[in-house]
Amino acid sequence: MNAIKFLWAAYIATWVIHGLYIGSVARRYSRLRQRMKELRK
Amino acid sequence: MSLLRSITLATLTKDIRLEWRSRDAINSMLFFSLLVVVIFSFSFDPNAEESREIAGGLIWVAFLFAAVVALNQTWARELRNQVLDAYRASPAPANALFVAKALGNFILVSLLEAVMAPLFMIFYNLRALGPAWQLIPVAILGTWALVVNGTFFAAMSLRTRSREIMLPLLLFPISIPAVQSMVEATRILLAGDGSARFWIVLLLTYDVVFTTACLALFETILQAE
Amino acid sequence: MKRAFPILAVLTALLLTYSTYQALVVAPTERTMGDVQRIFYYHVPSAWTAFCLFFVNLIASLTYLLRKSSKADALAVAAAEVGVVFCTIVLITGPIWARPVWGIWWTWDLRLTLTLVLWLIYVSYLVLRRFSDSSQTPKLAAVLAIFGALDVPLVYFSIWFFRTQHPQPVIGNGGSLDPRMLHAFLINLFAFSCFGAMVCWWRYRLELLHREVEEMESLESLRGVTQ
Numbered sequence: 001m002n003a004i005k006f007l008w009a010a011y012i013a014t015w016v017i018h019g020l021y022i023g024s025v026a027r028r029y030s031r032l033r034q035r036m037k038e039l040r041k
Numbered sequence: 042m043s044l045l046r047s048i049t050l051a052t053l054t055k056d057i058r059l060e061w062r063s064r065d066a067i068n069s070m071l072f073f074s075l076l077v078v079v080i081f082s083f084s085f086d087p088n089a090e091e092s093r094e095i096a097g098g099l100i101w102v103a104f105l106f107a108a109v110v111a112l113n114q115t116w117a118r119e120l121r122n123q124v125l126d127a128y129r130a131s132p133a134p135a136n137a138l139f140v141a142k143a144l145g146n147f148i149l150v151s152l153l154e155a156v157m158a159p160l161f162m163i164f165y166n167l168r169a170l171g172p173a174w175q176l177i178p179v180a181i182l183g184t185w186a187l188v189v190n191g192t193f194f195a196a197m198s199l200r201t202r203s204r205e206i207m208l209p210l211l212l213f214p215i216s217i218p219a220v221q222s223m224v225e226a227t228r229i230l231l232a233g234d235g236s237a238r239f240w241i242v243l244l245l246t247y248d249v250v251f252t253t254a255c256l257a258l259f260e261t262i263l264q265a266e
Numbered sequence: 267m268k269r270a271f272p273i274l275a276v277l278t279a280l281l282l283t284y285s286t287y288q289a290l291v292v293a294p295t296e297r298t299m300g301d302v303q304r305i306f307y308y309h310v311p312s313a314w315t316a317f318c319l320f321f322v323n324l325i326a327s328l329t330y331l332l333r334k335s336s337k338a339d340a341l342a343v344a345a346a347e348v349g350v351v352f353c354t355i356v357l358i359t360g361p362i363w364a365r366p367v368w369g370i371w372w373t374w375d376l377r378l379t380l381t382l383v384l385w386l387i388y389v390s391y392l393v394l395r396r397f398s399d400s401s402q403t404p405k406l407a408a409v410l411a412i413f414g415a416l417d418v419p420l421v422y423f424s425i426w427f428f429r430t431q432h433p434q435p436v437i438g439n440g441g442s443l444d445p446r447m448l449h450a451f452l453i454n455l456f457a458f459s460c461f462g463a464m465v466c467w468w469r470y471r472l473e474l475l476h477r478e479v480e481e482m483e484s485l486e487s488l489r490g491v492t493q
Contacts, residue, residue, distance in 0.1 A: 217386075
């Protein structure tokens, strides 16, 4: 039964890491879009 | 071809002469090597029977660190006197510079190893139970493996921030198969536990592949500084 | 092309949901390992995606060296970064799987060790890119990628032979797969490949945007100087 914890740990770790990375890409992207708009003015 | 050889030789003798004149650098590296051996001896009890098993690994890790220290030195001088820019402007082939640097480093690191190896043998009471002569090709091929890539990556690191840490960061991952080969071969030869032939052949392959790669791509990165 | 992105992103998310459902619910429980084996459906597809991305980086790096295309360089960065992310997941899920099943956190398993070395090589690639100030960073990084690629077969052989000398446990599914397991595995493989491609594409667009902004900013400062 303890083994199931490992299963959840693996799946959750996977999505936490993907989430953090995609989040940072999204954040950088929107920040740059902002900057782009400012520069275009 | 003889132009290449004469430029290489000239650069090499210049480096050796410079190094000899400023013996401080060599002396401090020698002392560093000695310290590494002593610290390892304190950390890994040399009297245990296992030491024959791990000595291969210990020796090469010690050599690796000494090599990094040596490699970091060699391009620094060129940078200080803007020799690199002069070299880039000259029609001399880039490979001559690389070969000279690599050979110079090889001689320097071999010198350090020549000091450390007997010390290891003394502290760990090492005796090769396998064919001891095979340790020589292992040492030569292994040292060249570290030096050829080390010289190349040191050149790549020149214009990076934190240059000194950049070299081992780049060198260690790429050197993993070479280090594994050196360590395993040494362990096998010291313990008399089978044939080291596979590892020696792998080391040779590694050397051929990366020497070719370094020679082919050095021009590219020299121009890139 | 750009408008397709959100649609494809949603489709990929749906695909991943479906594949995870397959992995957790539909696939039968493995006899010897139990439910923990289901980590396999994430672990191996992630490894496959990471290796594909590193291969993309290699091709992009070569293209850059031969054609000096800055788009190729942007793709190289993107593929390397996303590849490292997937690689990290392989290195985390591997030990998490190994611990309950084989009792050990780490073993010099061929695929796992190769993944570790590739991870190290590509992290050093990313460090080089970050620490190198010169405008020739792309060239240096591309050369490093080539060195990494040359290293891979040597690493493979050295681990392979090492394992014949020092027998170690194999982290894997062992034996043949039940067809429903194979089905779930293939769906996850496809889903993660699409996911990897999407994230890489997004990162690539981010890199292009970043360069465009940098160019505009340097033009701005020039304009400021001449006024």
